[in-house]
Amino acid sequence: MASMLHWGMPPTLKLPRADGTIVPFTLSGRAPIASPAGPITSRIGMAAVHVVADPLAPINPTLDVALDWDATLRFRHHVWSLGLAVAEAMDTSQRGMGFDWAAAKELIKRSVAESKTVPGAVLASGAGTDHLEPGPRVTLADVEAAYEEQCAWIEGCGGRIILMASRALAACAKSPDDYVKVYGRILSQAREPVIVHWLGEMFDPALAGYWGSSDRDRQVEALLAIVTEYAAKIDGVKISLLDQAREIAMRRRFPKGVRMYTGDDFDYPTTIGGDAHGYSDALLGIFDVIAPAASAALHALDRGDRAEFDRILAPTLTLSRHVFGAPTRFYKTGVVFAAYLNGHQSHFRMVGGLESARSLVHLGEQLRLMDAAGLLRDPEMAATRMRRVLAVAGIE
Numbered sequence: 001m002a003s004m005l006h007w008g009m010p011p012t013l014k015l016p017r018a019d020g021t022i023v024p025f026t027l028s029g030r031a032p033i034a035s036p037a038g039p040i041t042s043r044i045g046m047a048a049v050h051v052v053a054d055p056l057a058p059i060n061p062t063l064d065v066a067l068d069w070d071a072t073l074r075f076r077h078h079v080w081s082l083g084l085a086v087a088e089a090m091d092t093s094q095r096g097m098g099f100d101w102a103a104a105k106e107l108i109k110r111s112v113a114e115s116k117t118v119p120g121a122v123l124a125s126g127a128g129t130d131h132l133e134p135g136p137r138v139t140l141a142d143v144e145a146a147y148e149e150q151c152a153w154i155e156g157c158g159g160r161i162i163l164m165a166s167r168a169l170a171a172c173a174k175s176p177d178d179y180v181k182v183y184g185r186i187l188s189q190a191r192e193p194v195i196v197h198w199l200g201e202m203f204d205p206a207l208a209g210y211w212g213s214s215d216r217d218r219q220v221e222a223l224l225a226i227v228t229e230y231a232a233k234i235d236g237v238k239i240s241l242l243d244q245a246r247e248i249a250m251r252r253r254f255p256k257g258v259r260m261y262t263g264d265d266f267d268y269p270t271t272i273g274g275d276a277h278g279y280s281d282a283l284l285g286i287f288d289v290i291a292p293a294a295s296a297a298l299h300a301l302d303r304g305d306r307a308e309f310d311r312i313l314a315p316t317l318t319l320s321r322h323v324f325g326a327p328t329r330f331y332k333t334g335v336v337f338a339a340y341l342n343g344h345q346s347h348f349r350m351v352g353g354l355e356s357a358r359s360l361v362h363l364g365e366q367l368r369l370m371d372a373a374g375l376l377r378d379p380e381m382a383a384t385r386m387r388r389v390l391a392v393a394g395i396e
Contacts, residue, residue: 009029010026010027010028010029010379011026011027011379011380011383011384012024012025012026012027012383013025013383013386013387013390014390014395015364015367015368015386015390016360016361016364016390016393016395017361017364018361022395025364025367025368027371027376027379027382027383028371028372028379029379030371030374030376030379031374032292032374032375032376032377032378033292033293033296033312033373033374033375034292034296035082035083035292035293035295035296035299036295036296036299038083038299039083039120040083040084040295040298040299040302041302042298042301042302043272043279043281043282043298043301044085044122044259044261044281044282045083045084045085045281045282045287045294045295045298046084046085046086046087046122046124046261046281046282046283046284046287047079047084047085047086047087047284047285047287047288047291047294048087048090048091048092048093048283048284048285048287048288049075049076049079049086049087049088049092049093049288050075050092050093050094050288050332050335050336050339051067051072051093051094051099051107051351052067052068052071052072052075052336052339052344052345053065053066053067053068053347053349053350053351054066054067054068055068055347055349061349061351061352061353062098062352062353065098065099065100065102065103065351067103067107067351068345069110071344071345071346072107073110073111073114074344075339075344075345076088076111076114076115076123077114077118078291078344079287079288079291080115080118080120080121080122082291082292082294082295083295083298083299084287084291084294084295084298085121085122085123085124086111086115086121086122086123086124087123087124087125087126087162087283088107088108088111088112088123088124088125088126088159089104089107089108089111089125089126090126090162090164090197090285091126091164091199091203091204091285091329091332092285092288092332092335093107093126094332094350094351094352094354095126095128095130095164096128096130096167096204096206097329097332097351097352097354098350098351098352098354099351099352100130100131101128101130101131101150102131104126104130105153108125108153108154108157108159109157111123111125111159112125112154112157112158112159113157116158123159123160124159124160124161124162124195125154125157125159125160125161125162126162126164126197127147127150127151127153127154127161127162127163127164128146128147128150128163128164128165128166129143129146129147129150129166129167129168129169130167131146131149131150132146132166132168133168134167134168134170134171134172134206135171138168138171138172139172140169140172140173140178140181140182142168142172143166143168143169143172143182144182144185144186146166146168147163147166147182147186148186148189151163151186151189151190155190155191160192160194160195161190161192161194161195162194162195162197162238162283163183163186163187163194163195163196163197164197164199165197165198165199165204165207165210166182167204167206167207169182170206170207170208170209170210171206173212174212175212176211176212176213176218176222176225177212178212179210179211179212179222179226180222180225180226180229183196183226183230184226184229184230187226187230187233187234188230188233190233192235193232193233193234193235194233194234194235195234195235195236195237195238195261195283196223196226196227196234196236196237196238197237197238197240197263197283198210198211198219198223198237198238198239198240198241198263199240199263200239200240200241200242202241202242202326202328202329203240203328203329204329205329211223216241216243216246220246220250223237223250224250224253224254227254227255227258228255231255231257231258234258235258235259236258236259236260236261236281237250237254237258237259237260237261238260238261238262238263238283239260239262239263239264240263240264240265241263241264242264242265242266242267242324242328243264244264244266244267244270244271247260247262247263247264247271247280248271248275248280251271251278251280252277252278259280259281260278260280260281261280261281261282261283262280262281262282262283262284263283263284265284265285265286265320265321265323265324265331266317266320266321266324267317268282268284268286268313268317268320269297269309269310269313269314269317272298272301273301273306273309273310282294285324285331285332285335286316286319286320286323286324286335288335288338288339289319289320289323289334289335289338289339289370289375290313290316290319290320290373290375292375292377293312293313293316293373293374293375294313294316296312297309297312297313300312315369315372315373315374316373316375318369318372318373319366319369319370319372319373319375322334322362322365322366322369323335323338323366325362330354330357330358332350332354332357333350333354333355333356333357333358334358334362334363334366336348336350336354336355337355337358337363337366338366338370338375340385341367341370341376341381341382341385341386342375342376342377342378342381342382343377343378343381343385348385348389360389360390360393360395363386363389364386364390367382367386370382
């Protein structure tokens with residue numbers, strides 16, 4: 001649905017630029033993108049969602065975790081209300097970057113229970129080995145046991161599994177055969193088909209050399225061998241490599257019934273839109289930020305309107321490439337910043353103090369791009385909140 005202009009003068013604020021100057025910027029005044037009601041049928045669209053820190057908890061915020069549970073769960077309801085699915089407790093929630101397994105267990109339990117209260121709600125949760133510290137004494141058996149513990153917790157809560165990449169496995173595996181052994185054991189035990197997630201080293205440098213090689217072609221072959229052997233246990237594969245051509249090539253080689261979930265935050269319209277040979281479903285961190293646009297675009301695909309799908313998502317792609325710019329792993333800061341601007345949480349604080357991981361120049365540009373994409377649901381509120389962030393840095 002096209003954005004429309006608000007009546008009245010849109011707000012103006014001062015934003016810092018990369019050259020050190022501070023210049024006035026007037027918001028467009030565009031009304032936010034609205035999504036049609038109802039389920040999405042042509043694709044699966046999963047948003048990997050963030051968590052909302054509790055800014056008033058009496059903890060050391062760089063060492064301990066405390067969540068605002070009401071705000072955290074309310075955001076999941078927001079995503080479900082748009083017809084999107086929720087990917088819970090993944091890297092967008094700062095797994096491996098301050099949000100530990102003990103906190104993730106409680107989040108998964110609460111989110112699974114919450115999903116049962118929403119007709120049609122879809123949720124899957126990340127199982128990894130992040131409670132196992134990589135080290136020279138860690139064995140493949142230790143990795144298997146760690147995976148089994150997290151998978152058992154998710155299934156015990158009544159949830160579905162997203163099998164995340166393991167830093168401990170990357171550190172102790174010696175060959176592709178070691179990955180076949182570990183993944184084969186875990187997949188064979190799963191009650192329901194899982195989503196396998198290959199997270200590239202641009203998101204987590206500790207995962208370099210995953211699948212037993214540093215050569216991308218060999219990595220692909222190793223993963224495809226696992227997918228082919230255990231296809232009955234795999235719902236789909238998410239690859240987060242920011243490599244559109246490789247994703248499409250892999251997708252065409254998957255066994256029938258195994259989905260490709262795009263993790264390409266740099267070019268998702270192409271992979272989701274698809275071609276004559278097929279398409280990718282979506283499991284994206286940027287869908288947390290652009291949820292209304294993602295929903296509206298996928299509803300357009302439901303109607304067979306590829307042009308409208310492309311039109312809606314085109315300006316979001318520029319935004320996504322900015323949010324996920326290098327160092328890519330700090331994209332989480334932009335995700336939470338967007339939630340703050342749009343009133344999904346009352347503050348701009350993050351687990352581990354990660355709100356400081358992006359510069360004010362970066363955040364100012366994100367505001368501009370969100371405005372251009374029709375992703376500020378209340379421009380006046382967004383401007384007021386941006387001014388608060390700027391004031392902390394001395395920009396009045």
